Amino acid sequence: MAELIYNRRRLLGLGAAGAGSLLLAGCDSFDFLAQRNHPVRDFLERANGLTYAAQRALVGDQALAREFSESEIRQGQRPNGTTDPRTNVAEYSQLVETNFANYRLRITGLVETPKEYTLTELQNMPSRTQITRHDCVEGWSCIAKWTGVPLSRLLDEAKVKPQAKFALYHCYDQYGGGLSAAVNYYTSSDLIDAFHPQTICSYGLNGAALPVANGAPVRVRIERALGYKQPKYVHTIELVDGFSTIGRGQGGYWEDNGYDWYGGI
Amino acid sequence: MTDQVMDPATVAEKPAKPKGPLIYRQSIFTRLTHWIWAIAMFFLLLTGLQIYNAHPTLYIGEQSGFEFDNAVLRIGAENTPEGPRGFTTIFGQKFDTTGVLGMSELRGNTNFIGFPGWATIPSVRDLATGRVVHFFFAWVFVAALAVWFVASLLNRHLWRDIILKPRDIRDLPRDIWDHITFRFKHGRSYTPLQKAAYFGVFAILFPLIILTGLTMSPAMNAGWPWLVDIFGGRQTARTIHFVVMVLLVLFFVVHVAMVVLAGPINELRSMITGYYRTSPGTEPDNKDKSNG
Numbered sequence: 001m002a003e004l005i006y007n008r009r010r011l012l013g014l015g016a017a018g019a020g021s022l023l024l025a026g027c028d029s030f031d032f033l034a035q036r037n038h039p040v041r042d043f044l045e046r047a048n049g050l051t052y053a054a055q056r057a058l059v060g061d062q063a064l065a066r067e068f069s070e071s072e073i074r075q076g077q078r079p080n081g082t083t084d085p086r087t088n089v090a091e092y093s094q095l096v097e098t099n100f101a102n103y104r105l106r107i108t109g110l111v112e113t114p115k116e117y118t119l120t121e122l123q124n125m126p127s128r129t130q131i132t133r134h135d136c137v138e139g140w141s142c143i144a145k146w147t148g149v150p151l152s153r154l155l156d157e158a159k160v161k162p163q164a165k166f167a168l169y170h171c172y173d174q175y176g177g178g179l180s181a182a183v184n185y186y187t188s189s190d191l192i193d194a195f196h197p198q199t200i201c202s203y204g205l206n207g208a209a210l211p212v213a214n215g216a217p218v219r220v221r222i223e224r225a226l227g228y229k230q231p232k233y234v235h236t237i238e239l240v241d242g243f244s245t246i247g248r249g250q251g252g253y254w255e256d257n258g259y260d261w262y263g264g265i
Numbered sequence: 266m267t268d269q270v271m272d273p274a275t276v277a278e279k280p281a282k283p284k285g286p287l288i289y290r291q292s293i294f295t296r297l298t299h300w301i302w303a304i305a306m307f308f309l310l311l312t313g314l315q316i317y318n319a320h321p322t323l324y325i326g327e328q329s330g331f332e333f334d335n336a337v338l339r340i341g342a343e344n345t346p347e348g349p350r351g352f353t354t355i356f357g358q359k360f361d362t363t364g365v366l367g368m369s370e371l372r373g374n375t376n377f378i379g380f381p382g383w384a385t386i387p388s389v390r391d392l393a394t395g396r397v398v399h400f401f402f403a404w405v406f407v408a409a410l411a412v413w414f415v416a417s418l419l420n421r422h423l424w425r426d427i428i429l430k431p432r433d434i435r436d437l438p439r440d441i442w443d444h445i446t447f448r449f450k451h452g453r454s455y456t457p458l459q460k461a462a463y464f465g466v467f468a469i470l471f472p473l474i475i476l477t478g479l480t481m482s483p484a485m486n487a488g489w490p491w492l493v494d495i496f497g498g499r500q501t502a503r504t505i506h507f508v509v510m511v512l513l514v515l516f517f518v519v520h521v522a523m524v525v526l527a528g529p530i531n532e533l534r535s536m537i538t539g540y541y542r543t544s545p546g547t548e549p550d551n552k553d554k555s556n557g
Contacts (some may be wrong), residue, residue: 028382030308030311031387031389033387033397042400043396046401047400047404048400051400058488059487059488066486066487066493135481135483138333139316140320141329142328143328223483225484257393259393260396264485265479265483265485
């Protein structure tokens, strides 16, 4: 019994010490979690896969993001991320100067017939207009009206091969440069999101042409995901069966920088 | 309760402080989930403040007003004639919070950031890592809640200690007074005020913080649009998520203060070994009798 009491005291002491150090430790004790490929971080990141699976199970593949009325557009769409690739991408500057006359949206990769569309061709196709809420990963939201061609139509025309699993969205805008090599923005989605009825290659915003600050000439809207899954300045949509050899292998620019791939929460 | 207040005469007669029986009070499920929550909520709080820092403004409604004003809380820094200062604005009332909110020091550097580095994980601005850690522990938190709920339903912890019965409601004012005057009763089950506090946490705060968290998910908004409706918009949900966090921090402060005041060794022992030293006069059996 005496031993038991001793052990209990010891256990209590250990418990109290553990709880105390957890609370008192400066939070920089956990800064190692920021290291990419740290085994603990790798383990914690597995929860992202659980979230993806859970949301895909709970949310119907065709479930629509809420659409709002005109009266709920109370401000311009807040530009974020790259707002003007003309400052560092010469090819993009030339496109803007010629009013996107030489712009082509390419559908490539694992498709039967690779396709190319001019902006005018896209604008002349049947369009979809939706007033949706844009949710930035930072936490803010903004309601705006987006007009564009459903991506499913372009994918059907190109005929996606059965082995394709993801759509990669390649963009003109570049991050970095200077000391590190500049990298082009890109992101990706699964084919459920690529074929979703609200996924559009938008060229219109709030009833006008999509401005440079918001991704002209084409921004892909994946309405059930966060803002970093709404790639701007898109020039190529590539169908792939994996993305481990692209960039740092995480499926996108922000994804390569530690953000979760799915972006649904 | 009053018959247990120590009479000086009784104390003088007895050499040792009278002790009630040592009873098995907390099941393994209650104890395990308690400590899992302690760890999970530590990380959820500190990574939550990290996530908040990415856009340190809270709004009411569906969207964030950039060209109109629907902000209720804003933390930021501004240049003043005396140099930059940190400010916190709550419902239009502006407070100088330099040193803590809006502008603070981290390892000798001045940071223009919402919550200071000592209150976030990681200590530097790192939204991506904050999100990874936050969502991991969100799963841990919810899984522990599911285990706790099923176990507490089966072992009657829920009925015995959490659900307020009419008798508890009747005895609540007296129990509040007992707590104010630091007269704590240590019985088999929780006292009315304890029941009310834990009922508030389990039935109100925990569901609210989980549901408002889910409401911020654009994917869940498509699947469960009623989430946005019950909270009145995504940005309102974000604000409620923050307010519930503040209430849970307040709960934590009171919870720890009560443990210290009511006898930290006994209280901690009951949450580690399950055994609890009750007040004199408590029935030694584990039946649901000594309802405070």
